[in-house]
Amino acid sequence: MGYFKEINLNNYRNFENFFLEFRGGCNVILGQNGSGKTNVLESLSLLEKGRGFRKEKIENLINFNNKNKDFKIFSLFNNQNINYNISAFSLNRNKKKIAVNDNSDLNSIKHFESLFSIIYFLPEMERLFISSPSFRRNFLDRLIFNFNKEYNIIVNKYKKAITERQLLLKDQKYDENWIQNIENNIAEYGSTIYKNREEHINVLNKTLKTINSSKHFSKDFILKIQDNFYESNKQIDENKNIYVSQLYLNRKKDFFQGGCSIGPHRSDIIGLNELNNFNLNQLSTGQQKTVVLLIILAQSEYLINELNLHPIILLDEICSHLDDSNRELLLYLTNQLKAQVFMTGTEKNFFSFLSTKAHYCNIT
Ligand SMILES: Nc1ncnc2c1ncn2[C@@H]1O[C@H](COP(=O)(O)OP(=O)(O)OP(=O)(O)O)[C@@H](O)[C@H]1O
Ligand SMILES: [Mg+2]
Known part of the structure; x- marks a missing residue:
């Protein structure tokens, strides 16, 4: 099963230089409102073709405080013990590019695309x-x-x-x-x-x-x-x-x-x-x-x-007003599927129903 091991955000959104490590199973990203949780999920969605899950203009992805420099998202993707260096970056602040192991040719990108697929849930x-x-x-x-x-x-x-x-x-x-x-x-x-x-x-x-x-x-x-x-x-x-x-x-x-x-x-x-x-x-x-x-x-x-095809599932603010059956459904999604899952939330206790194997990253 393929999964993202880490992410490094450079001059991207509210992050100047930011690093996070992930696990293969369930990852919970915690932080206050405005800390950048959705931005982190979005950065993962940008590792696919397209403008990410917000369909954003390139200029808005670049950190407002440093508009003259391109943004860069680096990640390490592991598939069957092979590591791929993936990056998504802006070129001359107007075009988004993807590179796999520093290579932007179509075949390497096509191969990388065939290893995973991103599914997302936004509020x-x-x-x-x-x-x-x-x-x-x-x-x-x-x-x-x-x-x-x-x-x-x-x-x-x-x-x-x-x-x-x-x-x-x-x-x-x-x-x-x-x-x-x-x-x-x-x-x-x-x-x-x-x-x-x-x-x-x-x-x-x-x-x-x-x-x-x-x-x-x-x-x-x-x-x-x-x-x-x-x-x-x-x-x-x-x-x-x-x-x-x-x-x-x-x-x-x-x-x-x-x-x-x-x-x-x-x-x-x-x-x-x-x-x-x-x-x-x-x-x-x-x-x-x-x-x-x-x-x-x-x-x-x-x-x-x-x-x-192994999905990477991004669930933004999924834990707001969940009843028992929805919680059960989420638990099933995180425990039973062979997929890497990311969830965001403001407080850890919203996630107490998850198994103890869940990996928590605090970004505040
Ligand atoms: N290009 C940019 N440069 C700098 N900051 C930005 C840029 N784009 C967005 N931001 C800021 O990033 C911050 C974090 O946004 P984000 O939506 O990721 O927060 P969040 O942690 O998901 O918050 P919430 O819990 O409210 O959903 C916001 O304050 C937003 O204004
Ligand atoms: Mg958010």
């Missing part, structure tokens, strides 16, 4: 089912990215094609071949996104059923994609003509309304109670937190058992 995710559809879409897309590192590229290409079409329609005197080409691309990427989301929703629903844990928390809910266009054309990944001709027919409407009226950017992901079909957004806040934790658990089990 705002408690509100998953009452947030916006785009929040839920991003949540699901992020889970797909965990094991399909090319997926984000497709999503970005899709978004770009949608914007391009919108600009052309606005222009009115567009070249027919050009717009056709863009609409073909939209259908291509759009159906790939639909297909990936559908497949992963099925995986999660299936895995949720098999979670081997106490009966204290109910698992009788299912996740579902809500999308009128997709629901009536589930075969669009095989027959893209339907998709393309629908885009063609919608041109006028899309010109007047702006945007694109069909496609995965309009889907919602909903959770339904299986017994009475009520929407999970009707659950209490604590119950919704359970559901999100269960999804994270199902995702982790899928990565470990089916893909042999």
Whole structure:
């Protein structure tokens, strides 16, 4: 099982130069409000492709007191007794780079990426089912990215094609071949996104059923994609003509309304109670937190058992208003999974339910 052994933060966020050691199992980061706990978790998320879990601009990652110097995050990652030196750093204060054993070439990075995958829970995710559809879409897309590192590229290409079409329609005197080409691309990427989301929703629903844990928390809910266009054309990944001709027919409407009226950017992901079909957004806040934790658990089990990919699980402020069953769920997540887990909190006694093996790091 791969795990991060240590982290060294240089000119990053509120840290000038900061070092922490971790263990393979459960790590609890303790500190007062504003001490930098979330920043430490974020630094781990930056060791993956992308802008980290806050999707932050580079300039905000650099310590405000020393804006002219780049930030650097160094870490040691251990996988089957092999150590990898990993670093994430800004270049000329505007681009983030990753290097593995001082090497930035694509193959070393791809190899490193294949050793682990980062799953995170942030406080705002408690509100998953009452947030916006785009929040839920991003949540699901992020889970797909965990094991399909090319997926984000497709999503970005899709978004770009949608914007391009919108600009052309606005222009009115567009070249027919050009717009056709863009609409073909939209259908291509759009159906790939639909297909990936559908497949992963099925995986999660299936895995949720098999979670081997106490009966204290109910698992009788299912996740579902809500999308009128997709629901009536589930075969669009095989027959893209339907998709393309629908885009063609919608041109006028899309010109007047702006945007694109069909496609995965309009889907919602909903959770339904299986017994009475009520929407999970009707659950209490604590119950919704359970559901999100269960999804994270199902995702982790899928990565470990089916893909042999070890997750690094970042749980920020997870211990606020936890009841016994949520605590039990967390205990299961930290004890039973072959995964390195990080949790943050302001006081050690919030974590007294954890096993004595948990490693505590105090950052104040
Ligand atoms: N680029 C930066 N340079 C310097 N300080 C920064 C930068 N970005 C954020 N900070 C500061 O880092 C501090 C720690 O932030 P962080 O969110 O990690 O705290 P925390 O320990 O998670 O607090 P809480 O318990 O309230 O969640 C904040 O005071 C924030 O203003
Ligand atoms: Mg925080």
